[in-house]
Amino acid sequence: MDESLRELYQEMILDHSRHPRHFGTLEHPTHKAEGYNPLCGDKVHVTLVLDADSRVADINFTGKGCAISQASASMMAEMLAGRSLEEAQKLMDGFIHLVKGEDATDLSPDDREHLDVMAGLSEFPMRIKCATLAWHTFSNAIEEGAA
C-alpha cells in the first residue's frame, strides 16, 4: 500500500469527513460566506459569531465535497472556536504553509500536532485547494461577510 495515500486518508481525516464537527448553520451569525470551487464543485458555507473582543465565539459550517475539503472544514471550525482574529490569522497562515509543505513555524506546537494529519497533503499538490477552501471561506466571511 502506498504510504502517502494511507497518510492522506488516515482515520482522523475520514472521521472528520464522515462525522463533521460544528456542522450546521448558526441562526444569528455576525459573519458568513460561501466558498465554492467551480473546478470540482466543492462547497463550504461558514457562519460565525464574532464577539465584542473580536473573538470567534461560535462557528459552524455546512458543505458538500471530497473528504479532504469536508474534513478540513470540520477541523478548522473545531480549532477556530474561541480564538481571536489575530490568532485565527496566524493559524490560517500556518495551516497553508503546512499543506504546501513549507515551513510552518507560525504554528504553536499544539496546533502543529493537531494539524499533523493534514501534513501529508503536501505530497498531493492537486488537492491542496480542497483543504484550503474552508479557510479562504472563513477569511472571506471576516473580510466581506458581515451579516
Place this chain on the structure above:
Amino acid sequence: MTAPFTNITGKINRAFDVAAARADFPILSRTVHGKPLVYLDSGASAQKPRIVLDRMNEFARTDYANVHRGVHYLSGAATDAYEAARRTVQKFLGAAREDEIIFTKGGTEAINLVSYSFLAPKIQLGDEIVLSVMEHHSNIVPWHFLRERNGAVLRWVDVRDDGSLDIEALDAAINSKTKLVAITHMSNVLGTVTPLKDIVARAHAKGVPVLADGAQGAVHEIIDVVDLDVDFYAITGHKIYGPTGIGALYAKRAYLKAMRPFNGGGEMIREVAQDRITYADAPARFEAGTPAIIEAVGLAAAMDYLNGFDRNAVMAHEHDIYDYARARVAELNWLKVIGDAPGKGAILSFEAEGMHAHDLATILDREGVAVRAGHHCAQPLMERFGVTSTSRASFALYNTRADVDALMAGLHKAWEILG
C-alpha cells in the same frame, strides 16, 4: 483481425492491432508514481501518436512560414500544407466542399462562431433554441449568451434514466419559434450516441437547422455530414489524437455565405478603406489573424493516422474494452454506473457509494490510473442525475483489457481505504 480494406481516402487500411497501435504513442511507455501509465482520460484529451508529433516538427523545421498572401517560397509551401489540411478535414467529415471547413481553435470556438455569426442576428425576443440536458458547457454557454443578450429561450430536452436521448421529447420541443437544435453527437459523460440523422430529419421537417457538437462523436464514429444532412458540425483536434489549439467547424455553404464575420483582423477582408469594408468569402472570412498553422498540419496528420486503420475495427475494439469494463464494474455493488444507453460509446461514468470522485481519482492516480473526476463541464446533466460529480473512465483506441484490470485493482484499493 479483420482483412485490410480501402477507405474513402483511397488508402489501404491496417487491420487493428492494439499492441502495435500502443507503440505509436510514446507517452504510453512512461510511468506515473512508479506505476505504468493507464490513461483513461482520452475523453478530456487524447494522447498523440509519434507520427503527429513528427509531422508538426518536420513541418516547422522545413516548410514553415505565415500562410496566404506571401510571395516567397516558404509562404507558398506553408499555405499548401495548411490548405491540404483543410481538405483532409473535409474528407474526414465527408463534406462536399473544402470551403465548408472553417479552422477554429477548438470545438468551443466553432460553436461560439455559429452562435455569434449565424444565430445571434436571427434571434428575436422569445425565439427558442432546443438543446439536451447532456450537453457539454461548450454547447450550452454560447446559447445562454443569446438568452441573456437577445432574449432567446432555451428549451431543454431530457434524457431517459439510461442516458438515451428522448427523441420524441426532442421532436415535441421543436416548434415555430425554434431557431436551432444544438445537440451533442456523443455525450462526454454518458457516452450516449445520439441518432443524429433522425434528429436532423425531424428538425428539417419543421424548417429548423441543427448544430451537432462532434467533439466526442468525430473521434468514435465515422462521420459523413452529407449523409447526416447536418447543418453545422463542430470538432476539436486534441480529442482526435491531434494537437491542442485547433478545431474545425463544418457548415453548409449556403449558411456560410450569409453569416457575418466573428473576429475582425487580417486575412478575413476583401478590401478595407477608412469608411467602408468588404469581407472575404468563407473560409477566410471566419479565420481572422494568423491561424494555428502547425496545429492544422498536425490535425491532418492525426486524421490520416486514424484513417490508416479500419475505422470499424477501431470502433469494435473500443466497444470491446467498454463492454469488458462495464461487466467488471458490475461486480462492485458499491458502484453505480451513469449512462447505459444502447449503442453508447466507450465512456464509463460512475458514482461510488460514500466516496467523493476526487478522493477516488487521487487513489487511482497513485496506481498510475488517470481518470477524470468532477462535473465534466456538464452541470445540467449532473443535476438531472442528482449528483454533483462523477468519476469517468474514457477509452481510446490504445486502451486494453489490462487497463481495465488496473482500473479495477485501483477501485478495490479505494474501497479498502475509503469504503
